[in-house]
Amino acid sequence: MKKIIHTFFFLGGMVSLAGCYDCGPRAEPTISLSVSRNDTPTSSLQRVSAVGVKSDSLFRQFRIKGGSGSGQLPLSLLQDSTTYLFYFADRVDTLTLFYKRIFDTRSECGYYLDIAEPDGPRFHSTFGNTTATYYPYTGKVEGLNGSGAYGILVDATSYN
Amino acid sequence: MKEISLFLFCIAGAMVSHLGFGQSVEIDTISSVRSDFSGQKRFTVGLDVFKNVPFLAFNNNLPLPAGQSARLHNRGIVEIVLRGEISDNFYWNGLAGFTRAEVTDPESIARRQEVVGWYGKGGVEWALGQRKRHSKLGIRGMLTYNRYATDLLYEGPSFGDYQTRDVVNNFGIGFEPYYAYDFFLGPRWLLRWETRWSHHLRVIGKGETPYYPGVGVSFGLYDYVVSGGSTLQLHYRFRP
Numbered sequence: 450m451k452k453i454i455h456t457f458f459f460l461g462g463m464v465s466l467a468g469c470y471d472c473g474p475r476a477e478p479t480i481s482l483s484v485s486r487n488d489t490p491t492s493s494l495q496r497v498s499a500v501g502v503k504s505d506s507l508f509r510q511f512r513i514k515g516g517s518g519s520g521q522l523p524l525s526l527l528q529d530s531t532t533y534l535f536y537f538a539d540r541v542d543t544l545t546l547f548y549k550r551i552f553d554t555r556s557e558c559g560y561y562l563d564i565a566e567p568d569g570p571r572f573h574s575t576f577g578n579t580t581a582t583y584y585p586y587t588g589k590v591e592g593l594n595g596s597g598a599y600g601i602l603v604d605a606t607s608y609n
Numbered sequence: 610m611k612e613i614s615l616f617l618f619c620i621a622g623a624m625v626s627h628l629g630f631g632q633s634v635e636i637d638t639i640s641s642v643r644s645d646f647s648g649q650k651r652f653t654v655g656l657d658v659f660k661n662v663p664f665l666a667f668n669n670n671l672p673l674p675a676g677q678s679a680r681l682h683n684r685g686i687v688e689i690v691l692r693g694e695i696s697d698n699f700y701w702n703g704l705a706g707f708t709r710a711e712v713t714d715p716e717s718i719a720r721r722q723e724v725v726g727w728y729g730k731g732g733v734e735w736a737l738g739q740r741k742r743h744s745k746l747g748i749r750g751m752l753t754y755n756r757y758a759t760d761l762l763y764e765g766p767s768f769g770d771y772q773t774r775d776v777v778n779n780f781g782i783g784f785e786p787y788y789a790y791d792f793f794l795g796p797r798w799l800l801r802w803e804t805r806w807s808h809h810l811r812v813i814g815k816g817e818t819p820y821y822p823g824v825g826v827s828f829g830l831y832d833y834v835v836s837g838g839s840t841l842q843l844h845y846r847f848r849p
Contacts, residue, residue: 475718476764504767526763526771552761552773556831559817560718560775562763 472558473587477523479507480546480601484535484576485517487608492537494518500532501525524564524601526550544605545573546581563587564601576605650694653799655844657688657706673819674828677716681820684710690842695733702747704730708755708822719759719817726755726822734789745789753781753809753823757816779814783807783824783834797846804839 486492497511497518511520516537525531529549535542547567554560566583582602664671664684673679688706695701706729712722734747756778763771787805794800809824811832818834821827825836 477767499768501768503769507767523765523767525768526765527769531768552763552771552775554775554816560759560761562718
């Protein structure tokens with residue numbers, strides 16, 4: 450009887466531990482992106498878009514200030530890359546971000562979605578200096594909080 | 610009279626427990642009619658006559674304890690049970706089953722799931738008590754196979770939805786202790802009310818299985834599934 454009670458509490462503990470798992474986005478994930486042009490005179494950024502966009506409501510929320518901007522932009526789930534377009538007053542810069550989509554199932558979440566670093570190049574960019582860092586969208590809550598980062602972070606700067 | 614009221618109580622009990630869980634019923638014409646054919650091993654063949662009934666009461670739309678929008682549809686179960694006497698008060702028991710079902714959950718990534726499953730169970734049971742021996746206590750092992758085909762939808766408001774179909778073949782093993790109460794309807798017929806507590810471990814496969822064929826409703830569990838159920842089986846006793 451004692452064993453049964455112990456097993457019961459053990460299983461209960463397992464369930465509550467499983468509750469501390471972040472199962473990530475259930476729909477199109479977003480990336481954190483900041484762009485800037487530091488050339489003089491600075492050309493202003495007018496709008497941001499992407500190839501194949503059906504609704505640009507998220508793009509309109511991208512914060513623009515002069516020649517730079519920052520915010521969350523959606524990632525396409527239809528392919529392993531998304532090409533963003535940055536419309537400056539004098540030209541259009543592009544940034545193609547590559548990634549690996551993961552559609553799978555795990556005991557804590559059932560079906561879930563995650564984005565991982567690609568096997569090949571991370572990006573093609575017309576910005577002079579671009580960095581892309583990949584953090585998982587899913588994982589144990591402690592791990593996600595501990596890293597202090599979430600998802601993909603992209604920074605693109607142009608100096609010319 | 611007492612027996613009739615007990616029978617009605619059993620039906621009600623089976624109805625209630627079946628709404629949330631899973632499966633089967635059996636009959637034992639064997640023990641009560643042991644005055645005839647004495648000395649010969651008895652053998653019955655039974656068919657589950659209850660599992661599909663509560664489902665009809667829900668108009669083919671049974672809410673699952675999965676969330677607000679999860680529903681079980683078009684579930685059909687066929688189970689054939691064989692029973693035979695090994696010795697006095699001791700019987701073997703075998704069951705072959707087929708289940709198909711659909712689960713829809715418009716609020717989840719897994720919008721629609723179709724499952725087809727086959728399973729076999731076998732074990733032994735003991736008659737309880739000294740005289741009429743209506744009650745049986747038994748345990749069965751089980752082998753299961755099912756194929757879950759899941760339509761997944763990941764919403765993409767900006768670029769478009771990603772849709773795919775994930776097909777998974779699951780194999781598993783398990784065991785289930787059960788209690789059965791037999792109503793002897795005559796020398797040939799027996800109605801069995803059986804209540805089981807099933808434990809199942811998926812050995813090959815993956816994915817959520819809101820309904821596990823051969824086990825029952827299993828939402829929230831993953832590879833190790835526990836479910837219970839109560840059902841009725843009608844058995845016919847063949848001449849030994």
